[in-house]
Amino acid sequence: MKRRHLLQLGLAVGASPALLGHSVFAQTAASKAQVIVIGGGYGGATAAKYIRVLSNYNIPVLLIEPQSDFVSCPMSNLVLGGSKNLKDITTTYDALTQKHGVKVIRDYVSSIDTDKKTISLSNGPTLPYDKLVLSPGVDMMFDSIEGLKAANDNGRILQAWKAGAETTALRKQLQDMPNGGVYALTIPEAPYRCPPGPYERASQVAHYFKQAKPKSKVLILDANPDVTSKGPLFKKFWSENYKDIIEFRPNHKVTAVDGQAGLIKFDVQENVRANILNVLPDMRAGSIAVQAGLATANKRWCGVNYLTFESTVAKDIHILGDAMLAAPAMPKSAHMANSHAKVAASAIVAQLSGLDINPSPFLTNTCYSYVSDNMVVHVASVHQFNLEEKTYKTVPGSGGVSSEANTLEATYAWNWAQNIWADSLL
Amino acid sequence: MPSNFSVLKNLFFTLCLTAWVFQANAQESEKLHQRANAAMCANCHGSEGRTVENSAVPPLAGLPRDYLIQQMQAYKDGSRKATVMHQISKGFSDAQIASMADYFSAQPR
Numbered sequence: 001m002k003r004r005h006l007l008q009l010g011l012a013v014g015a016s017p018a019l020l021g022h023s024v025f026a027q028t029a030a031s032k033a034q035v036i037v038i039g040g041g042y043g044g045a046t047a048a049k050y051i052r053v054l055s056n057y058n059i060p061v062l063l064i065e066p067q068s069d070f071v072s073c074p075m076s077n078l079v080l081g082g083s084k085n086l087k088d089i090t091t092t093y094d095a096l097t098q099k100h101g102v103k104v105i106r107d108y109v110s111s112i113d114t115d116k117k118t119i120s121l122s123n124g125p126t127l128p129y130d131k132l133v134l135s136p137g138v139d140m141m142f143d144s145i146e147g148l149k150a151a152n153d154n155g156r157i158l159q160a161w162k163a164g165a166e167t168t169a170l171r172k173q174l175q176d177m178p179n180g181g182v183y184a185l186t187i188p189e190a191p192y193r194c195p196p197g198p199y200e201r202a203s204q205v206a207h208y209f210k211q212a213k214p215k216s217k218v219l220i221l222d223a224n225p226d227v228t229s230k231g232p233l234f235k236k237f238w239s240e241n242y243k244d245i246i247e248f249r250p251n252h253k254v255t256a257v258d259g260q261a262g263l264i265k266f267d268v269q270e271n272v273r274a275n276i277l278n279v280l281p282d283m284r285a286g287s288i289a290v291q292a293g294l295a296t297a298n299k300r301w302c303g304v305n306y307l308t309f310e311s312t313v314a315k316d317i318h319i320l321g322d323a324m325l326a327a328p329a330m331p332k333s334a335h336m337a338n339s340h341a342k343v344a345a346s347a348i349v350a351q352l353s354g355l356d357i358n359p360s361p362f363l364t365n366t367c368y369s370y371v372s373d374n375m376v377v378h379v380a381s382v383h384q385f386n387l388e389e390k391t392y393k394t395v396p397g398s399g400g401v402s403s404e405a406n407t408l409e410a411t412y413a414w415n416w417a418q419n420i421w422a423d424s425l426l
Numbered sequence: 427m428p429s430n431f432s433v434l435k436n437l438f439f440t441l442c443l444t445a446w447v448f449q450a451n452a453q454e455s456e457k458l459h460q461r462a463n464a465a466m467c468a469n470c471h472g473s474e475g476r477t478v479e480n481s482a483v484p485p486l487a488g489l490p491r492d493y494l495i496q497q498m499q500a501y502k503d504g505s506r507k508a509t510v511m512h513q514i515s516k517g518f519s520d521a522q523i524a525s526m527a528d529y530f531s532a533q534p535r
Contacts, residue, residue, distance in 0.1 A: 054458060342466065353454075362522070364467075366510055378509070380513045382516075395517040399514075411482045415478075
């Protein structure tokens with residue numbers, strides 16, 4: 001080989017894509033990548049926006065979401081309590097498209113082919129992806145409780161755990177219930193979406209009863225041995241404010257319901273009758289994840305590599321939010337899903353642009369619960385990626401809960417909601 | 427046919443270019459990580475530190491770097507009282523706080 005050729009080779013190596021990294025070549029490749037996000041909740045919407053933002057709007061993103069608008073699960077208990085309505089907690093997807101250039105398709109994904117790297121839409125074509133972000137939230141396992149599916153289908157027993165039409169319908173049930181009636185809320189064994197959510201809901205319903213129908217009762221029937229989150233704070237507030245309204249019964253695992261008779265049966269405990277049955281069954285990753293074989297843990301939750309949130313069983317599928325198998329002490333919360341999305345978005349942008357993946361990401365979580373219309377308690381935590389154990393660990397000495405319920409945090413809680421809605425969608 | 431000198435010269439140039447590309451790549455990567463890490467504050471303090479209007483949670487964009495570091499240290503040592511930040515701030519190292527302060531101080535308000 002002549003020296004000139006050697007020289008040309010050297011220059012060619014110098015100019016190869018690998019070495020040029022975040023060069024024009026890599027940017028062009030990234031701008032042609034097919035990135036699809038399934039699910040427009042706190043995880044998916046945030047991922048769609050942040051892949052656009054962190055790539056300086058270089059990487060195109062397609063978001064697939066069946067709902068026309070985003071309805072927030074956090075704050076939806078306030079609709080049941082009567083201090084907010086559904087409009088207050090609803091945001092459109094318009095800004096994701098108009099401001100951030102995310103293409104939004106309103107549809108369901110009917111299947112994912114993890115080998116061919118394609119998805120199929122229920123109403124349309126099969127689409128290829130280079131990167132898939134899967135944030136399908138949770139599915140209610142209605143079949144885990146005898147009689148529940150039918151009772152939910154005919155509207156007798158609601159979950160209202162996915163905010164929307166059922167939230168409004170449950171509010172109406174509460175309004176229609178006579179003074180002196182019983183509202184029963186059943187809670188599945190952890191993990192489920194939003195650990196403190198059921199206790200906030202019980203507080204909101206009790207707050208409403210106290211104003212509007214004070215002879216009524218809130219019965220909490222919990223499959224867990226104690227209040228799952230912020231226990232002492234909730235119990236203190238209940239004993240001081242809803243002593244004659246709320247009754248908490250632990251170790252109540254529901255096995256069957258009869259919507260017509262208003263009856264709940266348990267594995268061990270006595271049957272319970274109530275005017276309103278609000279039954280939360282066991283939950284698992286959204287069905288599309290289960291169907292695609294991505295729910296590796298007990299066929300319920302999806303295992304991921306926590307550095308990138310890439311599935312442990314399917315390359316180039318990044319799974320976020322409640323559907324994911326959580327690291328220790330990591331709650332299934334909206335704030336967490338928004339945090340997951342940013343770590344995943346950063347990793348996806350890095351991978352598609354020839355950059356390094358962040359070797360030490362961290363996540364934050366703050367979760368507010370309204371115990372009345374103007375009193376709030378919180379839990380907060382910081383989760384640092386641990387390289388040796390390849391998981392997130394809460395930072396020793398950090399995090400904690402409110403010292404007691406207070407009004408100042410009600411202001412912060414509502415501001416949190418507005419800022420996280422903007423951060424995820426606007 | 428190039429002389430030995432010109433071959434060496436070109437090889438040297440190629441190596442320099444390669445080193446520069448690696449450095450540029452590392453800088454771009456670091457910028458991406460810094461921005462994504464700082465986004466962990468955005469859930470409460472707004473995207474890129476800019477909150478919605480009339481937010482009781484303060485925006486961070488455009489605040490002086492030293493002020494941001496001082497406040498985080500004050501939350502950490504308890505000299506500034508808070509509802510949440512005294513708990514969150516203890517989750518961050520000095521280097522992480524400095525990086526976030528660098529980022530937010532450089533953002534337009």
